Amino acid sequence: MWKGVSPVNxxxxxxxxxxxxxxxxxxxxxxxxxxxxxxxVTNHKGKVIADMSHxxxxxxxxxxxxxxxxxxxxxxxxxxxxxxxxxQIAEIFRKxxxxxLFKIYPDQESALVSYRSV
Amino acid sequence: MMQHTIEVPAEWSSxxxxxxxxxxxxxDLGLTADQSYLLRLVIxxxxxxIIKYGYCExxxxxxxxxxxxxxxxxxxxxxxxxxxxxxxxHPDPDISTxxxxxxxxxxxxxxxxxxxxxxxxYHHDETSGWNELIVxxxx
Numbered sequence: 036m037w038k039g040v041s042p043v044n045x046x047x048x049x050x051x052x053x054x055x056x057x058x059x060x061x062x063x064x065x066x067x068x069x070x071x072x073x074x075x076v077t078n079h080k081g082k083v084i085a086d087m088s089h090x091x092x093x094x095x096x097x098x099x100x101x102x103x104x105x106x107x108x109x110x111x112x113x114x115x116x117x118x119x120x121x122x123q124i125a126e127i128f129r130k131x132x133x134x135x136l137f138k139i140y141p142d143q144e145s146a147l148v149s150y151r152s153v
Numbered sequence: 154m155m156q157h158t159i160e161v162p163a164e165w166s167s168x169x170x171x172x173x174x175x176x177x178x179x180x181d182l183g184l185t186a187d188q189s190y191l192l193r194l195v196i197x198x199x200x201x202x203i204i205k206y207g208y209c210e211x212x213x214x215x216x217x218x219x220x221x222x223x224x225x226x227x228x229x230x231x232x233x234x235x236x237x238x239x240x241x242x243h244p245d246p247d248i249s250t251x252x253x254x255x256x257x258x259x260x261x262x263x264x265x266x267x268x269x270x271x272x273x274x275y276h277h278d279e280t281s282g283w284n285e286l287i288v289x290x291x292x
Binding site: 059061062063092094095096098099102105106109123127130131132135136 | 165168169172186187190193194196197198201246248249251253254256258261262264265268
């Protein structure tokens with residue numbers, strides 16, 4: 036388990052781990068959270084939601100980080116679903132076709148519902 | 154025409170400096186959300202490439218970033234003295250697969266810049282050794 040102060044905001048809702056990602060996922064922002072995020076996600080081994088409603092910038096490094104976590108959690112029977120993408124973030128996902136790799140929901144609540152309905 | 158210029162050493166800590174510069178000028182220039190996003194993409198994807206490959210992380214070169222705003226159009230000019238590299242020549246990444254395990258992320262950064270920009274030009278000056286990349290985004 037992560038022993039230090041968590042740089043990402045984590046919440047457990049039933050059996051779902053909800054992670055609130057910070058606003059700026061540029062090189063500096065990714066470096067600040069990526070080790071912590073991977074540890075939290077792989078330790079949880081289950082249903083994860085990344086709440087991106089506060090995220091206003093992502094670039095290729097952030098996509099790499101999210102894909103790495105998706106690849107880590109899926110073989111463990113889990114999933115990483117994304118919620119609350121702002122329009123420009125959604126555009127990045129569309130242009131890179133990352134929207135075909137992740138299940139994406141308008142907000143955290145609908146992402147939670149998607150897990151309950153399984 | 155409004156213009157802002159910053160020059161930074163070609164080292165990793167300069168990326169944060171350039172991002173802070175963007176925070177500072179976007180309101181001043183009245184950039185649209187798409188223009189601000191493109192400016193951050195250029196810093197994140199182009200400036201990091203210059204530090205990593207252009208100057209081979211030696212930390213001894215310079216990067217100059219200039220933003221001109223005229224008639225609702227943003228012109229971003231980025232200059233460096235490292236190894237020449239024309240981002241327009243870089244092949245598009247393979248984004249065709251929907252299979253998570255097969256998906257690669259290499260090459261996405263330059264692809265984003267090309268996709269978000271209206272126009273990109275590049276020039277390497279043989280005499281001075283300077284590279285100049287100009288990225289244009291209208292309203």
